[in-house]
Amino acid sequence: IAGITQAPTSQILAAGRRMTLRCTQDMRHNAMYWYRQDLGLGLRLIHYSNTAGTTGKGEVPDGYSVSRANTDDFPLTLASAVPSQTSVYFCASSMQTNTEAFFGQGTRLTVV
Amino acid sequence: LAKTTQPISMDSYEGQEVNITCSHNNIATNDYITWYQQFPSQGPRFIIQGYKTKVTNEVASLFIPADRKSSTLSLPRVSLSDTAVYYCLVGDAYSSASKIIFGSGTRLSIRP
Numbered sequence: 001i002a003g004i005t006q007a008p009t010s011q012i013l014a015a016g017r018r019m020t021l022r023c024t025q026d027m028r029h030n031a032m033y034w035y036r037q038d039l040g041l042g043l044r045l046i047h048y049s050n051t052a053g054t055t056g057k058g059e060v061p062d063g064y065s066v067s068r069a070n071t072d073d074f075p076l077t078l079a080s081a082v083p084s085q086t087s088v089y090f091c092a093s094s095m096q097t098n099t100e101a102f103f104g105q106g107t108r109l110t111v112v
Numbered sequence: 113l114a115k116t117t118q119p120i121s122m123d124s125y126e127g128q129e130v131n132i133t134c135s136h137n138n139i140a141t142n143d144y145i146t147w148y149q150q151f152p153s154q155g156p157r158f159i160i161q162g163y164k165t166k167v168t169n170e171v172a173s174l175f176i177p178a179d180r181k182s183s184t185l186s187l188p189r190v191s192l193s194d195t196a197v198y199y200c201l202v203g204d205a206y207s208s209a210s211k212i213i214f215g216s217g218t219r220l221s222i223r224p
Contacts, residue, residue, distance in 0.1 A: 043214040090155045098203035101212055103155025
C-alpha cells in the first residue's frame, strides 16, 4: 500500500543522546516536511524539502537537522536531545508544496 | 505567507450543518486555500482545497468569496465522528520557497 512510513512509533530517549527519526514515502512526492505537535497544540514546521537535494528551515528548526539525499527518504536528526524536544513528530509529503499532503502515523518522542 | 485566523472552538449537534470560517486578509494572488482534519493521535488528513468560488467533494464544501479574504468550510449533516480539529491553510503550490504552515485550528465538538 502506497503511503508514508515513520519509525520508530515511539521512543524514550535520554537527554544528550543523538536520535534519528526515519521517514519514507513511496508516492514519488517532491516535497517532504517534518512537524512537531506538542500536547493540545497545533503543528509547527521544523524543516522541509521542496525537492530531493534541497532543504529549508521551518518555524522551529533549532536543535534539528535534516537531509534529503533521494526522493523517498527524509530523516530528522536530533544531535543532542533535550527535554523540550519531547513531542509527537509527524512527517508528511506532497507532490508539490501546498498540494494535498499525506501524513505519517507519527513518532512519540519522550526525552528524559 | 498569509496568516489565517479561525475560531478556537465550535460545538454542534449530530445531523446539523457546520460552517467553519477562516480569515486570510493577506492572501496572495497565487495562494490556494486548503483545509485539513486531525483526529487525536493521528496525523492531519486533507479535506478540500480551492482557489475561488465553490468547491465540493464527497465530505465537504468550500466557499470562497470574490475577494478571497475569507473562506468557509461546510460540513453537511455532521456525526459524532466529525469531532476533530480543523485547520485552514493558505499557500502557493508553485513557489520554490513555499511550505505548508499550520495555524492553531478549530476544535469542533459534535454532541448527540
